[in-house]
Amino acid sequence: MLRNREFRWLLLTMTTISLLAIIGTAFISSAAMGITAVTSVLLIGCCLLFTRWRYREIEKLSGYLRQISSGNYSLDVRDNQEGELSILKNDIYKVTLMLSEQRLLLQEDKIKLTNAISDISHQLKTPLTSMTVMADLLSDPDLDVEKRIEFTRKISLQLDRIGWLVSSLLKFSKIDAGTIQFKKDSITVKKLVQKSMEPILIPMDIKEQRIQIEGEDATSFIGDYNWTTEAMINILKNCVEHTPAGGEITISFAENTLFTEIVITDNGKGIPKAEIPYIFKRFYKGTNANEDSVGIGLALAQSIITEQNGTIDVVSEVGKGTQFRIKFYKQVI
Secondary structure, three states, X not given: OOOOXXXXXXXXXXXXXXXXXXXXXXXXXXXXXXXXXXXXHHHHHHHHHHHHHHHHXXXXXXXXHHHHHOOOOOOOOOOOOOOHHHHHXXXXXXXXXXHHHHHHHHHHHHHHHHHHHHHHHHHHHHHHHHHHHHHHHHOOOOOOHHHHHHHHHHHHHHHHHHHHHHHHHHHHHHHHHOOOOOOOEEEEHHHHHHHHHHXXXXXXXXXXXXXXXXXXXXXXXXXOHHHHHHHHHHHHHHHHHHOOOOOEEEEEEEEOOOEEEEEEEEOOOOOOHHHHHHOOOOOOOOOOOOOOOOOOHHHHHHHHHHOOOEEEEEEEEOOOEEEEEEEEEOOOO
């Protein structure tokens, strides 16, 4: 303890005060001097014992911190007693819990990153292999013109698919990382529906499908217009793909004091009951999925909606159709 400057100053100060007190009482009487000397020795002894105890406690905390720095977050130094050391122990324990939680989050992020890389690799492998084969065939000078045109068109389609896939995965990664700041604007549902329908009008026209829109013009909710449009487009594309030629899609919306609800219904193939719990999982492809389906649209839509204080549920029956119910809950101010 003598190596500690704080302890040396304390010992020097108390010794000096005690000597001055002893010298002062020596002028009064020898008895007073003796009592002062004994009292001073006892006080110095008690102070030294207390200081030694305090340093031992600090040394224990130092050892605890060293174990934390080495990655051991299982120790518990909480102390229900009063005093500054007890407060310090409890604060260190809180910091330990925070560090432990952050470590778990980092581990989860690493797992997500690994899974994302694996997913990207898996999804890109098929179209890249296909394009490689067709590129080799195109290099054949004897290949007839019709096949050359067909292979060129297929390569172009595969490139578009890869571009869409990479774009969707980047959106997923941004949502997972929490780097997207969703806007909180007032969105008119009718305007949102009209904007979301634009990319599907041509596919619907080709399949001679009908669409009905029902709802009050003033119906609205708080959210991000562009991202919610992205979610709606993915849901509507799913409905168009799984609804046969001449089928019908209905979009209805309403608002109450708790939430704004958008209901999208088709009369398509429907989803088997056993598959419903999995349709929002990434890269999941059901038995009725198209050959070119990647299984990412509905998962992306769910992520966007849930990040905006919303929910999406599905009810479906094979051969009768599917219904998606989207709810955006009112923000509590």
